[in-house]
Amino acid sequence: MSRPSFSPVFVLFRASLCALSALPVASSAADASPATIDWVADATFLRERLPGLHPNLYHTLGAEAFARKLDAFIADRRSSEAERVLQLAQIVAAIGEGHTRLTLPLAPQARLFPTHAPTEPANVTQFTQFPLRLESTSDGYVVAAATDQMKVALGSVLVAIDARPVDDVVKRLGSLVHHDNAAQRRYLMASFLVVPEILHARGITGAVDRATWTFRDRRGKRLSLPIQALPSSQELNWNNLPNSSNALRNRNTDRDIWFENFPAADAIYVRLRQIADDRSSGERFSDFSNRLLTAINHGPQQRLIIDLRGNSGGNSSLVWPLVTGLVRSEKLTRPGALYVIVDGGTFSAAVDLVADLEKATPAIIVGERTGGSPNSYGDSRRLQLPSSGLTVRVSTRYTQGSHGEDRRNTVKPQIDAPLTQTDFLDGSDSALAAIVQRSSMIALPNGRWRGTVAFRYLDAQVDARIQDGGSGLAGWITMPEVGVAETQLDGLHFADTWLHAELKLERSTSRIELLQAREHLTGWIEYQGRPYPMVLYRVNADASD
Template identity: 25%
Template sequence: MKKVLIIIQLLFCFQLSSQETNAKQWQEDLRFLQNTIHKDYSFVFVKTTKEDFDAQVETLYKDIPDLQEHEIRVGFTRIISSFKYGHTQIPYGTVTKSGILPINLYDFNDGIYIEGVQKDHKKALGAKILKIGETPIEKALELVYPVVPVENEQYFKAYGLRFLISPEVLHAQGIIPILSNKVTLTLEKDGKVFTHEFTTIDKKDKPKTFNFTLPTEEWITARNTDITPLYLKHFDDKLYYFEYLEDKKTLYVRQSSVFNDPKETLAQFYKRMFEFIDSNNVEKLVYDVRLNGGGNNYNNLPLIKGLMARPNLNKKGNFYFIIGRDTFSACQNLTNEITRYTEAILVGEPTAENINFYGDARAVQLPNSKINAYISYLWWQDYPALENKDATVPSVPVTMSYDDYIQNKDVVLETALNFNAEGFQPKPMEYITQLYVTGQGAKLAQEIPRMVQDPRYAFCDFETELNKKGNILLESGRGPEIQGSIQVFSMIMQLYPNSAMTYKNLGKAYLKLGDTKKATELLNKAISLDTNGEQGKAAKEVLLQILN
């Protein structure tokens, strides 16, 4: 009997060991992934190059024999994340097998705070994070960044902070020295600095959130739950709803998904919403998608059609569209359509998605480890290629502080409700361009200085954007357009007399006209204003062309 038991134990141990992925198998998986991407997904080499990708693969391939299993998984994740498309990723669960810290983090405009915790760690609730282990939070963010499939900085704020609560990522990225199920954080709360140790929990034990904590018997949030602001109402039971604010004659709508709710499809919801608008005294619409991470963009059309059919509502000052760091994927498509086809004024934070982007990922399963790497295969281009940007930026930018949040002060909605839209141009550069191409020079000369001084346009970097317009004319290479660029750059200099960028560009324009004396004078001025900066260095390079 003892011999039989020993044989059974040996067979069991052999089965366990055979299930583990050894170094050679990990290397085979890495080559499989590398070859598959080159063969079937080479089109995703947009934000990184094939050479950089291959270099990362070779480094990990050589390191695998000396790495722990979780370090290898994180290494694979880094490689896939280097494509910088949010849909192209190795799932978060792949790097959280040993559990996560029982906290929820949020990046407010005054720091990263513990917004929610398991009740056992109530002492840490509402604390600002200073260090993870011995690593300052700023350095920890820098180290974890490569693991996140970052579309833009907003994507990192929305979806990147969760990697800070994975000990496997923290160790693999050098934030903590040893992998452990216990991690100590240095915190600041009520003017006091202290340390607190957290023990990991299973990822499934953290309640589902839109980056905020849904209070349960086990979890608490720092927010005062006696009152619920509109953007968090029906947090756990409705994907979309609307509420009439009678005193402001405003309909507030929150749509937190582009998927259909099992209880009511989006088409049904839109129909019900527009019927309410048509039969009630609704003078203003505030449409909130700041917590909308996407879904099926084919569901967007009825909303756009309904808005365009109601010109009294779809006009500047009557329609506000709230976006934010969770606005992603199919909701970026919705934001694109709203921006292009309606008169909405966008309020809030930039989106987490590029305007044009790769989405709709396919799973590539690695043969030995069975890890799934999701690679995007569909290019969504709602805007012309030249108009692609890292994100949609609101015309009225508003961010939230920690105190705003815990006191349920929705500064974004308040801004939308009280914004003075008289004379406001939500798309200032489009407005300026239209004045220019229609020959309204006198009005242009009045409008640009006015807009530069108007605090409502603080979101627009007029210096940079106007220089871009001047460079478009300059790069045409034709005499009239070059003269036009000189007029544009000269106007910018009046607005920004210390703009090294503008002096450099104006110098390049005169160089194209063959006036090397004037060009040299302007380029030297740019260098003096920005000796060691990017513009100064670029001016030096142009000046060398003249001297040589």
């Protein structure tokens, strides 16, 4: 999950140290049984080594607060081994960013917290797993996969665990989850919820090896199931919802990077699960980028959709040929031609790509808030604790993916379209549906419009009025956050689904290009030679309000 530092002037030519960041920091971990683990030695090791590795360890949690947490950990002689592991995870999570984290002792077969570099086995008892997998949606945590015994719960929303409401469960687990922001914490919580040791240590379940889970189906009917914990090393036979498996975002699960035609939006749909060479085919990311750019520039499709949902990163130095190619594509500078789909799993190098596209193209961001920050700490190194053998991943640099003054801890989509329970059950996709809505069905632009323009890293509110004045269209626009009081638009005309206008400012004239589709206007406003994406929604069809 590499995040290289760079000067913002050279947006398109950043380099990554991802390969170097995969190298472990040696600690000579000793062979130890659970009964002989020296937790004091591990805590002391963290106290001594973390400040020298992390560029700003106390950016969120002050030095004194960090020291107090380690002191309390050392003083605790009564907690179980699992509780000690989770206490360390909580201390590391309190540092306050997504790259710095303790890797829980789960077998790789569980695939709960995938990493770009392997983790050495720890000297503690391996955590177990409950035989189901959850995904965060706008309706709650949906059962996305389950074993044969649990498949009756597929597609249902989690309501409670051992009679504790899910909101209470999430609150109790919150401090364990490493995160850049709330979106990433919510996304990762789906994995924390299915680890029995976590639930038991936090007082949610009465036993560490079993619990009663309660779900709600789409009709509102509740179902309670007793679920037994299984070893995390056990290979499980997973069942998925057939419709969900056929959804475009879930196809080609053996491929990390792929694209295909998406006729519903007259687009090419690109799925990037990692910023990396494809592991199954061996195709290099640079070759993939060239193949994609050739397809969009010479093919009949009018739009490009890049899906980065669940993309935890990779090597951000690989993306600059793709970004430069997208910037140079005349087809993709048209209003509503380039869309990027993101969610709480979009992190690290994937957010770097989003930040590049924000700065250099009029891309429309769709979906949910990203799990990563455009400016954040990254390039994590592995630090193995000397006695327990647990691995802590530690950020080693601050990376600036956006403008230096950008204080956002997430990238907010202009078009909010989170996945829903219905998406899993029916195989639909709210984000793609939102894009399709903006790609068809012409409607006259007369009326009142509201929305946003993504001006650098600021979502500025837009209010516009358009009316037919008899001799042609007339329109006015207001953007208070960027200092534009209500101003009449010049040269406003509507032709072949496109709305064209000019906005005269004090020192310059900005061009506005918007695509009309149904009750939406999607496009950009040009300022100082750079197009900034604009998304507007019709308030009502009568301009007289």
